[in-house]
Amino acid sequence: xxxxxxDVIIVGGGAGGLAAAVELRKQGIEDILIIExxxxxxxxxxxxxxxxxxxxxxxxxxxxxxxxxxxxxxxDKLGIDYLTDTTVLEITSDKRITSVSKDxxxxxxxxxxxxxxxxxxxxxxxLSIPGSRPTGIYTAGVAQMYVNLKNTMVGRDVMILGSGxxxxxxxxxxxxxxxxxxxxxxxxxxPRGLPxxxxxxxxxxxxxxxxxxxxxxxxxxxxxxxxxxxxxxxDNAPIPGTEKYYPCDTLILSVGLIPENELSLKxxxxxxxxxxxxxxxxxxxxNVEGIFAAGNVLHVHDLVDFVSIEAEKLADAVVEYVKNNSxxxxxxxxxxxxxxxxxxxxxxxxxxxxxxxxxVKKNVKNVTLQVLQDGETIYKKKLKKAITSEMEQIRLKxxxxxxxSNIKVVITV
Amino acid sequence: xxRIYDFTIIGAxxxxxxxxxxxxxxxxxxxxxxxxxxxxxxLDVVCETSxxxxxxxxxxxxxxxxxxMAKFCVEGNLEFDQVAxxxxxxxxxxxxxxxxxxxxxxxxxxxxxxQGDMNGCPGxxxxxxxxLNELAxxxxxxxxxxxxxxxxxxxxxxxxxxxxxxxDNGVEYYFGDAVEDxxxxxxxxxxxxxxKTYKAKWIINCAGLNSDKISKMLGIDGYEIxxxxxxxxxxxxxxxxxxxxxxxxxxxxxQGGLGIHLTPSVDGNVFxxxxxxxxxxxxxxxxxxPVIDMLFEEGKKLLPYIKREYFIRNFSGIRPKLTNKGGxxxxxxxxRDEAPNTVNLVGIESPGLTSATPIxxxxxxxxxxxxxxxxxxxxxxxxxxxxxxxxxxIDVQRKLIEKDPNYGEIVCRCETITKAEVLNAINNPLxxxxxxxxxxxxxxxxxxxxxxxxxTRVTELIQDVKHKKREEILYNREGSYMFTGxxxx
Numbered sequence: 001x002x003x004x005x006x007d008v009i010i011v012g013g014g015a016g017g018l019a020a021a022v023e024l025r026k027q028g029i030e031d032i033l034i035i036e037x038x039x040x041x042x043x044x045x046x047x048x049x050x051x052x053x054x055x056x057x058x059x060x061x062x063x064x065x066x067x068x069x070x071x072x073x074x075x076d077k078l079g080i081d082y083l084t085d086t087t088v089l090e091i092t093s094d095k096r097i098t099s100v101s102k103d104x105x106x107x108x109x110x111x112x113x114x115x116x117x118x119x120x121x122x123x124x125x126x127l128s129i130p131g132s133r134p135t136g137i138y139t140a141g142v143a144q145m146y147v148n149l150k151n152t153m154v155g156r157d158v159m160i161l162g163s164g165x166x167x168x169x170x171x172x173x174x175x176x177x178x179x180x181x182x183x184x185x186x187x188x189x190x191p192r193g194l195p196x197x198x199x200x201x202x203x204x205x206x207x208x209x210x211x212x213x214x215x216x217x218x219x220x221x222x223x224x225x226x227x228x229x230x231x232x233x234x235d236n237a238p239i240p241g242t243e244k245y246y247p248c249d250t251l252i253l254s255v256g257l258i259p260e261n262e263l264s265l266k267x268x269x270x271x272x273x274x275x276x277x278x279x280x281x282x283x284x285x286x287n288v289e290g291i292f293a294a295g296n297v298l299h300v301h302d303l304v305d306f307v308s309i310e311a312e313k314l315a316d317a318v319v320e321y322v323k324n325n326s327x328x329x330x331x332x333x334x335x336x337x338x339x340x341x342x343x344x345x346x347x348x349x350x351x352x353x354x355x356x357x358x359x360v361k362k363n364v365k366n367v368t369l370q371v372l373q374d375g376e377t378i379y380k381k382k383l384k385k386a387i388t389s390e391m392e393q394i395r396l397k398x399x400x401x402x403x404x405s406n407i408k409v410v411i412t413v
Numbered sequence: 414x415x416r417i418y419d420f421t422i423i424g425a426x427x428x429x430x431x432x433x434x435x436x437x438x439x440x441x442x443x444x445x446x447x448x449x450x451x452x453x454x455x456l457d458v459v460c461e462t463s464x465x466x467x468x469x470x471x472x473x474x475x476x477x478x479x480x481x482m483a484k485f486c487v488e489g490n491l492e493f494d495q496v497a498x499x500x501x502x503x504x505x506x507x508x509x510x511x512x513x514x515x516x517x518x519x520x521x522x523x524x525x526x527x528q529g530d531m532n533g534c535p536g537x538x539x540x541x542x543x544x545l546n547e548l549a550x551x552x553x554x555x556x557x558x559x560x561x562x563x564x565x566x567x568x569x570x571x572x573x574x575x576x577x578x579x580x581d582n583g584v585e586y587y588f589g590d591a592v593e594d595x596x597x598x599x600x601x602x603x604x605x606x607x608x609k610t611y612k613a614k615w616i617i618n619c620a621g622l623n624s625d626k627i628s629k630m631l632g633i634d635g636y637e638i639x640x641x642x643x644x645x646x647x648x649x650x651x652x653x654x655x656x657x658x659x660x661x662x663x664x665x666x667x668q669g670g671l672g673i674h675l676t677p678s679v680d681g682n683v684f685x686x687x688x689x690x691x692x693x694x695x696x697x698x699x700x701x702x703p704v705i706d707m708l709f710e711e712g713k714k715l716l717p718y719i720k721r722e723y724f725i726r727n728f729s730g731i732r733p734k735l736t737n738k739g740g741x742x743x744x745x746x747x748x749r750d751e752a753p754n755t756v757n758l759v760g761i762e763s764p765g766l767t768s769a770t771p772i773x774x775x776x777x778x779x780x781x782x783x784x785x786x787x788x789x790x791x792x793x794x795x796x797x798x799x800x801x802x803x804x805x806x807i808d809v810q811r812k813l814i815e816k817d818p819n820y821g822e823i824v825c826r827c828e829t830i831t832k833a834e835v836l837n838a839i840n841n842p843l844x845x846x847x848x849x850x851x852x853x854x855x856x857x858x859x860x861x862x863x864x865x866x867x868x869t870r871v872t873e874l875i876q877d878v879k880h881k882k883r884e885e886i887l888y889n890r891e892g893s894y895m896f897t898g899x900x901x902x
Contacts (some may be wrong), residue, residue, distance in 0.1 A: 001811075017814060032647065037823065037826070085822060087822075087823035087826065089823075089829065099822050100770065100810075100814070100820055100823060101822070102814070102816045102818035102819070102821040103814075103818075104811055104815065104819065105807065105810060105811055105820060105821075120861075120862045120866070121728075121861040121862070121865050121867050123725070123862070123865065125647070125724060125725050125726030125727060125863050125864075126722075126724050126863075127724075128646070128700065128705045128721075128724055128727055129700075130698045130699065130700050130701050130702040130705065131699055131700065132698065133699070133700075133728075133895065135888040135894065135895050136895075137894045139865055142864070142868060142869065145869050146869060146896070147900055149901045150869055151899050151901065151902065152872075152883050152896050152898075153896060153897045153898050153899060153900050154895075154896060154897070154901065155896075155897055156897055177900050177901075203455075216702070216848055218699075221696065221852045221890075221892075222892030222893040222894075223893060223894055249897075259851065261860075262827070289687075306710060318670065321791065385862050393456065399462050
C-alpha cells in the first residue's frame with residue numbers, strides 16, 4: 001500500500017490536538033491530519049459534562065463538550081482533515097505512522113508529528129492497595145464515563161480515595177444522581193484538586209474531606225463491602241491504631257494521571273521521570289527531531305484552557321519547523337531546586353523570549369522565585385503563594401540570558 | 414433428570430479439563446458417544462489455582478524421585494510442544510535459571526541437579542556467573558543451575574483450550590453448580606448440586622481446593638487440604654525486555670513453595686512471586702501489605718531494575734496442599750475400593766499445571782483397570798485458537814480487516830485487542846459471559862491501564878451480545894455485580 005505523505009499528523013483529537021490543528025491551519029499549514037481513536041473528536045472533554053471550562057481561554061464558563069465543540073467547529077470550518085475510530089499502532093523515529101480502522105491499515109509519512117494523546121489514570125494495581133479483590137472499585141474517569149456517557153450507575157454507597165479533580169467532580173456527580181457519597185479521603189495534607197472544586201463539589205454538598213488518610217484494606221469477596229481507612233504520618237505510612245472501618249459498595253480512585261506515552265517511547269522519545277512526559281525544548285520538540293508534544297501527554301495540566309494554550313504555542317514552532325525544516329538549537333538546560341517539581345520546557349535556546357511553566361512540590365507562601373545563571377540572579381519574582389495543584393508561569397525575556405550556560409529555578413523563603 | 418452420565422468430573426481447573434480431554438479419547442463400553450459432564454462451582458473454567466500461578470512449565474527437578482509429582486511433571490514437560498501444538502496455544506521453552514549466592518546455595522543446587530538427573534530432566538547444568546550473564550542478562554546471582562527444558566505458557570489459555578477441545582469432543586460443562594451432596598444408589602452416583610441433581614456411573618474428583626470435601630462426600634476420609642496462598646505482583650511489559658527466562662532463588666525446603674521468583678509471561682509481562690502463607694479458609698485471594706513490600710524487595714535482588722512504577726496489578730493463588738509444614742506431599746490419584754467407580758485426585762498443587770495431561774492419562778489408566786474403555790473413533794485432538802490480530806503479519810491483518818472490519822477497531826489499546834477478538838471471546842463455545850471470562854480469552858483489560866480505556870466498551874459488548882441488563886453483568890463470581898442499574902430512564 002502506498003505511503004501517504006502529510007505535513008503534520010496530530011495523534012489524538014482531544015483538547016491539545018484540536019487546538020494545535022486549528023492554530024497550524026490558521027498559520028498556513030494546509031496538509032494536516034488528526035487521528036482520533038474514539039468515534040468523535042473531543043477526547044476526555046466528551047465525558048466532562050460539568051461546567052468550569054474556558055474561563056481563561058474564552059472568558060466564559062462552558063461544559064467539557066461545549067468547550068471541545070468550539071474547537072471542533074473551527075476544525076470543520078477550516079476544513080481540517082481528521083479520522084475518527086482510527087487507532088495509531090506505531091510511530092517511528094523517522095516520522096512514519098501506522099494506523100488502523102475499519103477501512104484497513106494505513107501508513108503515513110509526516111514532516112512533523114504532534115503528540116497529543118493525553119493521559120491515563122493510575123489504578124488500584126499501580127498503588128497496590130491491599131485487601132480482597134471485589135468489584136465496585138473504579139477509577140474516577142471510568143466511573144465518569146459509565147455515568148455520563150453510558151447511562152450506567154456504578155454503585156450506591158460511595159467512598160472516594162484521592163483529592164484529584166476528577167474524584168471531586170465525581171463526588172458531586174454521583175450525589176446528584178442519587179448515590180450516597182460518604183467521604184473523600186486523601187493521602188496528602190493538601191487537596192490535589194483545585195480549590196474551587198473542593199468548594200463546589202464537596203463543601204456545597206456537605207461531603208467531608210479527610211486529608212492525611214489512606215485506604216489500608218479492602219473488604220468484600222464479590223462486591224465491595226467496606227474499606228478500612230487509616231491516618232497517615234508525614235512519611236505517608238499508616239499510623240497503627242487509627243484504623244476505621246467504613247461500609248460502602250463503591251470506591252472511586254482519583255489517585256493520579258499518567259501521560260500516555262507508549263507510542264512516544266516506541267518512536268524513541270525520551271521521557272522526563274518527573275513529568276512522565278517527553279523531555280521538550282522551548283519549541284515543544286522532543287529529543288526526536290520533528291516530533292512534538294503538548295497537553296496532558298507532556299505533563300498533567302490543571303485546566304484544559306492551559307492545554308489549549310500550550311498546544312497553540314506548540315503550533316508556532318511546528319509551523320516554523322515545517323517551513324524551514326529546522327528550529328533553533330536549545331542548549332540551555334533548565335535546572336530546578338528541591339522546592340520545584342519540574343519545569344516545561346526543560347531546555348531553552350536563550351535567543352527568544354520564553355514562558356516557563358512550573359509546579360511547586362509543596363504549598364508555600366510569601367516566597368521569592370529566582371532564576372540563576374552563571375551564579376547570578378537574572379530574574380526575580382515574589383510569590384504570595386504557590387500551591388501544588390496550580391501550575392505557575394513566568395515569562396523570561398531573551399535579553400536576560402547572558403550566556404549559554406544552564407539556568408536554575410529556585411525558590412527561597 | 415433421567416440422563417445418566419458415564420463420567421462426571423467435579424472441578425473445571427486445569428486438571429479437571431485435562432482429565433475431560435483425555436477421557437474423551439475413550440468411550441465407556443456400551444456407549445456410542447462421549448457422555449460426560451464437568452461440574453464447576455464457579456462461572457468459568459480456570460477461576461482458582463489453575464490460573465493463579467507463575468505459568469511455568471516445570472522441568473521436574475524439584476520433586477522427589479519416584480514420586481507421582483516427579484514422574485508426571487517430567488512427562489508433562491517433555492510432551493508439551495505437542496500438546497501446545499494440538500491446542501494451538503503459545504508456549505516458549507525459555508529455559509530457567511536457579512541462582513545462588515553462597516556455599517549453602519551451591520550445596521542445595523547440586524542436590525537439585527542430582528534429583529533432576531534421577532527424575533530424567535534433560536540438560537541440567539551448574540553454570541558460573543559468566544555463563545549466567547550470557548543466558549540471562551541483568552539477573553543477580555553468583556552462579557546458577559540452568560534448566561533448558563523449563564518453559565512458560567499462559568495457564569488461562571492452556572486450561573481454556575483443554576476445555577474447548579473436550580467440549581468439541583462432546584463433553585458438557587455446567588457452571589455455577591457447586592456439588593453439595595453425593596450418594597450411591599443402585600450402582601449409580603446421585604450428585605446433588607446447588608441447581609439440580611445429576612446421575613453418573615463414574616465420578617472423578619478434580620476439585621482442587623475442595624478436593625478433601627468431595628473426597629468425604631465420596632466416602633473417603635483422611636484428607637485435609639491446607640490452603641497456602643501465594644501473592645504476586647504483575648509488572649509492566651517494559652520490564653519484560655529485561656527478562657528472557659524465569660529466574661528462581663535456591664529453594665528453601667522448609668517453605669511451602671519454590672521461593673519468590675521472577676517469571677516472564679508469554680505476553681511479555683513479568684510476575685514477581687509467589688509468597689507462601691497458610692490460610693484458614695480456601696477462598697481469600699487478598700493482597701497484603703507486608704507481602705507486597707517483601708515481593709518488591711526480593712524481586713529487586715533477582716532483577717535490580719524493578720521499580721514500583723512498573724506495578725500494574727496484584728493477584729494471588731492458593732495451593733491445595735496436603736501438608737501444613739512446608740515442603741510437598743505427593744499428589745493423591747487413586748481409585749479406592751470403598752468408593753467404587755471413582756478416581757480421587759487430592760492435593761494437586763505445583764507442579765499440577767505441568768502434570769495435568771499426564772494426570773489425565775493416569776486417570777484413564779485407573780479407570781481401565783476397573784472397566785472396559787474403547788477408543789473414541791471420533792476424537793479430535795486439535796483445537797483452533799482465535800486469531801490474535803496484533804501477532805499477525807501485516808498482509809494477514811489487512812485481509813482480516815477486509816473480511817471483518819471489526820478487526821480494524823482497537824478496543825483495548827494497551828494490548829492492541831480488536832473488537833472482533835472481544836466478540837470472539839464473548840461468543841466462546843463454553844458460553845461464559847463474565848467479564849474475567851472475556852478478559853482471560855482475549856487479554857482485553859490486562860494491560861497497564863487495567864481497563865481504563867476498554868472496560869466500558871467490553872461490558873457494553875457483553876450486554877449487547879448476551880442481551881443482558883447492566884445489573885446482570887458479573888465480573889467473575891456470583892454476587893460480583895459491576896453496576897447497580899441505569900443512571901436514569
